Amino acid sequence: MHEVDFQAEAPADFGTDVLSVPQGQMMDLQVRMESVHEGVLVTGTVSASAVGPCVRCLDDLDLPVNNRFQELFVWPDRAQHHREVDAEADEQDEHQIVDEKIDLEPVLRDAVLPSLPFQPVCRDDCPGLCSDCGARLEDDPDHHHELIDPRWAALEALAPLASPSGDVDNEEKRN
Ligand SMILES: [Zn+2]
Ligand SMILES: [Zn+2]
Incomplete structure (x- = not known):
């Protein structure tokens, strides 16, 4: 058995569309390699x-x-045998030791x-951005927009202090 701690640079595209380890950033690895019948268990x-x-x-x-x-790396000359023993190990997801390397x-x-x-x-309760203007809601907790129904907009201009409920009825009758 052999244990080794080392650092390695992250390869390109090491992540998803949203999150990734930047290429070249150091990753810490602690690896234990055990010699087993077919190869090396890592x-x-x-x-x-x-x-x-x-x-x-x-x-x-x-x-x-x-x-x-954890992964088993098989010696090339044992690969065939390994496949026969473990029916689930097909060639696709089999890991081989190549030139003494994994x-x-x-x-x-x-x-x-x-x-x-x-x-x-x-954070779990991140308030996010305003869906109307994109403002950061965390910076401005009282942020809101006066949402005026466009049909009321003309009415607002005529009677800014009018109570909406009563006036809408009148407006609709006049129309
Ligand atoms: Zn956030
Ligand atoms: Zn807004």
């Missing part, structure tokens, strides 16, 4: 931080990424990407 954790906008207020977010992974990238993608939230928010 277990570990990956830590990094993903960035992206809050889906409500569009503020930049920095979310910690911390995921465990490629962790696809394993890390499988571990991290599905765990990233689809709708990240800066």
Whole structure:
């Protein structure tokens, strides 16, 4: 068994449309490699931080990424045998040791990407933006718009202090 802690740069597109670990950012890896019959069983954790906008207020977010992974990398000459033993292991998702090396990238993608939230928010009660003008509601909690029904707009101009209920009836009768 061999344990190793190291850092690696995040590859391109390491994330979703919303959140990703920026390319080149260092990710911390703790990896344990165990020799098993067919190859090497790799277990570990990956830590990094993903960035992206809050889906409500569009503020930049920095979310910690911390995921465990485990994968069997098979020796090429044992691959056929491994497939016979484990019916579920087809060639597609089989990981092989190539030239005495293992490629962790696809394993890390499988571990991290599905765990990233689809709708990240800066905090659960983020009030977001005004749907009418885009103002940040957090900066202006009393923010609101006088919503005037366009049919009343002309009436407002004529009688700004009129009570809407009574006048609407009159307006409709006059029409
Ligand atoms: Zn927010
Ligand atoms: Zn507004």
